[in-house]
Amino acid sequence: MKLYIKTIIILLYIQISGAVDTPPMLNNYPIDTNLDFSINFTEKQIISSDTHQITIGPGVTLNTHIKVTANEWKSDAAGIFKATGKTDYLFGGGANSTWNIFWDFSTAKPAEPDKNQAIFMSRKSGTTDGAHIIFDTNTIFNVADNSNLARGVFNANGSASNGPNTGGIFDFRQNLIVNVSNARAQESHTGDWLRAIFKMENHAAIYVNYDPDTGTTRNPNNIIQLQGDIDLDEKYATKGMGSDSNVYMNLTNPESFFIGRTAMGYMVLNLTLENGGKYFLTGSTDVKTLSFSNPAFDPSKPFDVGDLAGISYVDFSKYASSNTPGPYCLSGCARSDEAYAPRILKVNRIDGNGGLFLLSADPQNGISDRIEVNNLEGVHYIYLDTYSPLKDSPKMVVANAQNVAAGAGFEGTITRFGLYDYLPTFDTAPGATGGTDFIVGAAKTMTPSDVSKDLFGVFSIPYLLFRLGSDSLHSRIEDLFNPLTIMGAWAKINAGGIYANNFATGSKTFQNPFTNVQIGYDGASLYAEDRFFYGGTLEYTKLRTGDKQLVGYDGNVNSFGFGAYGGLVDKKGLVVDVSAKYIYGAIHQDIYRAGAQGRYGGHIFLLNTRFGYNFYPLLKTRYTTRESCVGGKFCRNVSGSAQVRDDSLYIQPYISFIPAMMFSSDLAFRDMSNAHIRGHLDFTPAFIGKIGVLGVKNYDLGGSNINAKASIEYSQDLTSGGKATLVDDVNIPLEHRVISPTDHRVGLGIGGDWVFLNDTLKLSGEFKTEFFGHINTYWLFSFGLRYKFGEYVPKARRFSKEKPDVMTPQRFKQRNPYKPYQPRYSPPKTFHDKNHFAPY
CATH class of the missing domain: 2.40.128.130 (Autotransporter beta-domain)
Structure with a gap:
């Protein structure tokens, strides 16, 4: 909601002021500032390569709106910034400062995957090594619907010298909120349709709330909210574990999440989930290292996913597949709305304890999402979100581990289907491709949910x-x-x-x-x-x-x-x-x-x-x-008294x-x-x-x-x-x-x-x-x-052409001349009398 409000503020400012700024940006913004740029890739970059630091003052918000008027990306063009040489660049620096970026480029012509085109780039063509780019500010990035991202938002585009970490580094030290799900997808070399937040070549590194000097979380209170994908260029990387490029991402509070996937075949993501941080898959994906740190919970006790705010987990079941061209998830993207197709999460190493995986399964047809891990450490749990009753279903392989440490393994948690809770037990058996398969066993307890x-x-x-x-x-x-x-x-x-x-x-x-x-x-x-x-x-x-x-x-x-x-x-x-x-x-x-x-x-x-x-x-x-x-x-009249009830x-x-x-x-x-x-x-x-x-x-x-x-x-x-x-x-x-x-x-x-x-x-x-x-x-x-x-009492008309009735004298015979005080009966005449009972 805050992102939406800030975006609206930017658009209103542009509409009201009509101002258009001329690049490049200044070196210092000590007060809240709104910038509006209109570019076609022929003018200067929005941030000059010679600008090694842009300071955003403490508590300052810098709103930057970029509208691209060109029909296509220019070769070797950066939408906002392109670094030169192996040097440091710093954006921000002020405590609680915010850089809010809105990108609008809805050209019909897609970017060329072999061209060096992105919004932020760590290296200019013709140079040897990439730069170290630090975002020491709260960074927010949103895009207009159907916008073109080219190779991605942050492109660490490799090194020619092949030295360690020479392919470019992006280092995010405060909050990072990026949503490119509504952008147009780019087809990766793997054939996947991706909307890349991070795109890497060789020897690159991306640090999200991660301190490379200590190998720990930079700030557990940093809010990381990413909706998009991670891609690795095939030309400069070896498939599988041969890649030397890495993304280190630490999600360490309930407000932090990653919704997306990585290009299949490349293990570059090192993901740490703690204190309620979550990863939502939008398709099959690869992860190099997946680390959990969860408080202990009872897997036999029923729980609702909505009650897991403080639990970190990987969710296969919530979001529909993002492997489609065009924008994704503009209005509704539940996985239950699409035909069921199993997803695979491939991980080199899972460590920690108490990790939770929410898998979708169709027990009636014996198919399920699947975890494939090379090295399994610790005890972790699998929740099955089933598409059919789990009772009397064919056995399903939900995980395979090539190497299982002592005491490690997967266990089932309470799974609900309809009116019943099922507690599946996992049997183990040698896998068809080696290692150990974890199979939903036949023994299950069933209780009303x-x-x-x-x-x-x-x-x-x-x-x-x-x-x-x-x-x-x-x-x-x-x-x-x-x-x-x-x-x-x-x-x-x-x-x-x-x-x-x-x-x-x-x-x-x-x-x-x-x-x-x-x-x-x-x-x-x-x-x-x-x-x-x-x-x-x-x-x-x-x-x-x-x-x-x-x-x-x-x-x-x-x-x-x-x-x-x-x-x-x-x-x-x-x-x-x-x-x-x-x-x-x-x-x-x-x-x-x-x-x-x-x-x-x-x-x-x-x-x-x-x-x-x-x-x-x-x-x-x-x-x-x-x-x-x-x-x-x-x-004669005689006076007297009597005791009667008090009504x-x-x-x-x-x-x-x-x-x-x-x-x-x-x-x-x-x-x-x-x-x-x-x-x-x-x-x-x-x-x-x-x-x-x-x-x-x-x-x-x-x-x-x-x-x-x-x-x-x-x-x-x-x-x-x-x-x-x-x-x-x-x-x-x-x-x-x-x-x-x-x-x-x-x-x-x-x-x-x-x-x-x-x-x-x-x-x-x-x-x-x-x-x-x-x-x-x-x-x-x-x-x-x-x-x-009461009854309606007619009133005489003031002006009448008819003669009034003649009042004839009425005579009454005196029944007893010696009782002159005896009242005669007459019907009720007043409004009050007509709408009340006579007393008893």
Whole structure:
């Protein structure tokens, strides 16, 4: 990303300023500088051969953009610099300085392999020996797509005197970051298509984070990131070990890597991998010396390649072949995307201990990548990234060593294919070409992999949806007490987190945050002394699931539901509440250890029946005025008092039953090991029983009401998930049933609501939490809004052509002339009366 940003900065600077610089470069750059050169190989070199030092000040960044306008390379031309004579050249020198180079030369005509053409060259034609060129600065080199590199970026082009190290030396002492994978390939003398970072002839040396005086790493914190190849000119070198040219490259931290290959037949690369440095092959390659230094690890313990940040390894399996003309890997270059063809790594000597090799294999056809080493020292490990099941496969030769030191050898590590981990054992046998072959033996142990555990976790998600659906069931029992509204529309938001056990470990938990939005409309009616309500609801739930740090998968669920609800309140205190709901969940999970995505749908139908009884523990005094008559003729009003229940406080014990049906689901995908994995979740009945106590206190504030609520409940789930079955190409099914068929938990809740604006608007809020369960809704906040409706009251028109109705007098017969204070019945007339029940 940093390279990309710096490149963009260069291009923006050029575009904005329009400045074009004239070569050669200066000797000193004490401040940040942007240079833009346009060349056609006829003018002076960008760096003069007479310039033996270019100083880049401490902390200074020198951005250099080179655009080549020529149609072809000029013979004996260097794109940036060409040394003269056996002398020293120094670029940089300042601590934390950076030289950022961008090369743009997209000519259609390829360079001639026999011509002395490159971007940096250690020797001019006609001279005897090459120069010693030191880069004591952070060096970054990038190219435009399809750019022509000629023989390569750094060309140590040999010696005529044939003395040791006289063919040119490139010495990189700080960070080195080079990416030429998007450049045009050049055909090597070996027939390989290469994009050369380093090209050498005879008696040449290239030091990358390597001190030749001590033979050790120059700075273990130097970041080396190379994407390109290494080539050796056939005319000036002897094939095999006869070459006296060498590349010494030390990759000594997790940020350092080499992605590429060397020309087949030439062993010039001396590679040291320590503390997480890595080498990714893009084809068969040759290495002279391969040295490892890894901390000890257990090869029988499953691991993911993504977890090997601190382990150094050689990876055959990640990148596709780069042996193609034109640019490489402009967009995607996974080896799994191409037809499988075995690769060979030839090494003269492997030393150190704990080296790890990631090989690709096709056990079904008995072919594998292969390591061929002349001298093997230490114990090293091979991980097989298989294209087919390892079980019952033909024996495969994965390595051959001509000479094996005492106690040395190769051992297998846990290999995963599909749902199973395999621990291969390596048999040894005399090789067909001598030495010792290491062969994948027939004896293997097979255990369910972490991927299978992750998938069982993914299949536990429908039960989480069921639990959330049961937690969010809507009721309006309280609306039939204070205040006694009849009909209305409402909206509610629930947000919280539901915890579930980690299926991989069985103990740790991880949180799944969720948000639930509901809307609904309902009405109520009065029958005798009972009040009824009925309504419908729509809902949407967003659930974030999993945790890739804990269980290896994460994703989200978008669920939609609809339902109906109803209930009654008896005058004596009986409460019945019934709800039914259908939920569909679109489940989408990224399964990291499988390198795949799991998608399936969950269908749930649930029903809730809740019974409660209201107890009113407090009494209040009611003062009354009644009519007292003597002889049935003479009557008068008499005052009195009585103790009646206080409806502002009640305690409601309740019991709830929530049965549900979770319908079967299926998923299928192809994972990174090329296994076809299928999963099935059986139809699962579920049931939750609850018993609890709810307390409600009403405060009548005159123009508004406040209800305060608190609850405690005990819940028992008869199951916490269904039976899931997994199968892969090995066709040995894996089944998982929930370990504990029941789940017990305790829930607490507090909340309240406020009704105001003549009982028209209600705002509510609530908090709930659960403890001790296998699955806990650990926290839940809900906020609601309800608006009541009444009957429409028509208004008279101000201007009417019709005559107003004549008000006719109405006469009423006085039933009892001795009871003048008896009120007559009249229907409700006001908006408030029409949308409220009369008190009991």
